[in-house]
Structures are given as C-alpha cells and as structure tokens.
Amino acid sequence: MTTASTDDSTLLRERGLRVTGVRLGVLRALDGHQHSTADDLVRAVRADLGTVSVQAVYDCLHALTAAGLLRRMEPAGHPARYERRVGDNHHHVVCRGCGAVADVDCTVGAAPCLTPRDTHGFTVDLAEVTFWGLCPTCASEPTADPVPAAGPSGTTHRVGTP
Amino acid sequence: MTTASTDDSTLLRERGLRVTGVRLGVLRALDGHQHSTADDLVRAVRADLGTVSVQAVYDCLHALTAAGLLRRMEPAGHPARYERRVGDNHHHVVCRGCGAVADVDCTVGAAPCLTPRDTHGFTVDLAEVTFWGLCPTCASEPTADPVPAAGPSGTTHRVGTP
DNA sequence: GCCTTTTCTGGAATCGTTCCAGTAAGGGGT
DNA sequence: ACCCCTTACTGGAACGATTCCAGAAAAGGC
Structure with missing residues (x-):
C-alpha cells in the first residue's frame, strides 16, 4: 500500500497540490471502492485515519476534481459519486433501485450520435x-417496490426490445 | 387558450387523472415555457391562478410525470426541470453557467453507441x-466566473476540436 | 527552523424536495 | 341532483446533500 500512497503523493505534487492525509486517504479509498459517495468516503477515510471532518472531505473532493484527478458524476435523485478513472471515454449504468453505478465502455470510438446537429x-x-436500469441485486428482489424508482422518466432512448 | 385547456382536460381524463386548476395551470405554464423548474412553475401558476402551495405543484408534477404527460430531467448541480415533450427520442444541452436547457434532436435514428456491450x-x-456547454448568453459574458461552472467534470466525450 | 499560504475543524445555514395531518374539492353511484 | 368516498390541496415542519463561515492547525518554500 505504501507504493500506492507514494504514487499518489507524486501525483498530487505534480498537480501543484499539497500532500495531506485526507487527500491520500480519499484516493486510497477510491482505489478500493470506485464510484463512492462523499458519505462513503467520509466513513472510509475515518476508518483509515481516525477522525476527519465532513468539510475536509468535500474540500478535498473539490480540489482533486478541479485538478483532474477525480471525476464527479451525479445521477438524478442520488448523491454525487466520485471515481478515479479520468481522461478516457467511458459512461455509466445507474441502478434505479439502489443508485449503484458501474462503468460502461464506449462501444464505438467515434460516437456518431454524440455530435449534435442543432x-x-x-x-x-x-x-x-x-x-438506467437495475443492478443484479435489485433486479432479483421480490418486486417489493418501496422506492418509486429514481432516475429520469419518459422515453429518451428505449433500450432493448422495441 | 380555451382550446388548449380543453385538450389538456381531455388528456388528463384519458390518463385517469382528475382535472384540477393546478394541473391545467402547470400544463399551460409548460406550454409557454418549456424546461421550467418546480420553482418557475410555482410562480407561473400563482401568477395564473392566484394562490397555490408548493406541495400542490410538486404533487401535481409527480402525478403528471407518473402518468407520462411530463418528462423530468435533473441536470447535475441544478434543480429538476420539466417538459411536455414525451415519447420521442430527444436529448438535452445544459448550460454550465445558468443551467438553461434546450432540446437536441437525435442525429441518428438507431443510436448505435446507445447499446452498451458490457x-x-x-x-x-x-x-x-x-x-454540456454554454448558452449564447453565458458564452458572451466577460468571463467573470463567479460560479465554478456546474456539471460533470473530467473527460467523458470531448466534443469539438480534439 | 520560521512564516505565509493553504487546509482542516465544528457548527450553522442553504437549497430543493418530501413528509405530515388536516381541510377542501372532484366525480362516480344512486 | 345529491351524497359519499376518494383524491387533491394547504401550511408547516423535516429532511439529506452540500456549502458557508471563522478560527485553529499543518504543509512546505525560503
């Protein structure tokens, strides 16, 4: 783990950021658990470092995001999530049930429909x-639907059987 | 406008929804101003009907959205917006500056990259x-950047000059 | 090693949205 | 036409995620 921390330290310095415990902790936590929420990270860093304030983590996330070390994504109706995969073309699947997020690699390189006309x-x-859809866990649940299924409604691009 | 209201009444009844002043007011307000926020709609309906509670509008928006008469979209870092265009394949441009939203029609019918592999x-x-980008108004502003530019960061699909 | 800059702490405040209990109004059945 | 049951609306309090604030602590260039 010392290796990873050292790399992260270099990474931080390269971007002109100071190396602090919270920042290293956040980066390390995200290595273990991609797509974490701010709250997840507060807990993870606290488990790692003992005590950290909520603001320290938010400030850190802003700094790291601004520096391009982190990517922030905010699925409608769910708290924001952060990931270390930056600078590549990938998208996300979000579970309507629990808000879980997974990476989806781009099927085509050129992305034809991603160049809007007007x-x-x-x-x-x-x-x-x-x-948008359901993760394996939520899909296999006995259709007890306490939460009214988050995410956008209405037809955007229906996927699957037409 | 009586015509539009009558049509809306029929529309509501067709979906098994009761015809109420607030619902007609919301639909009418959205006719005049697409992509309105809940707050916009509260103000618009109040200007139209006199007095409406915030909850009435939220309840109404939920009911109309559930019935498929409205589409809800929630750009990261901005309050949700509602529109009457439902059931067609169209997307959105969101302004990082002011959160303004405009419709973008799909360039290709089949949407090749919208069928994820894994x-x-x-x-x-x-x-x-x-x-994501800037609306004409925000783009022409003297780069006074009080707001740190909302929306997702990091590279997803860079559009334009590579 | 000192001093300036930046970060961290704790607490209060904000914003959009939702929950709650009670009142008012729609509209199907008679 | 009326009644009654269901559904919608009111007002106020609560919520969760995030941000603002002022002061204390730590990082790192000199």
Missing part, C-alpha cells in the same frame, strides 16, 4: 451518456 | 444523453 447556439464541450 | 449484469432500459 444545439440552439450552445457551445457544447462535453457529451455525457447515462444508462 | 453492462456488468445490469438490466438497462433507458439511455440518457446530456450535452
């Missing part, structure tokens, strides 16, 4: 794709 | 595409 004068710099 | 066991039913 953007109403907007200068577009980023295209984000989110798939 | 979904890690998730049963995917919907693919959502969001473009």
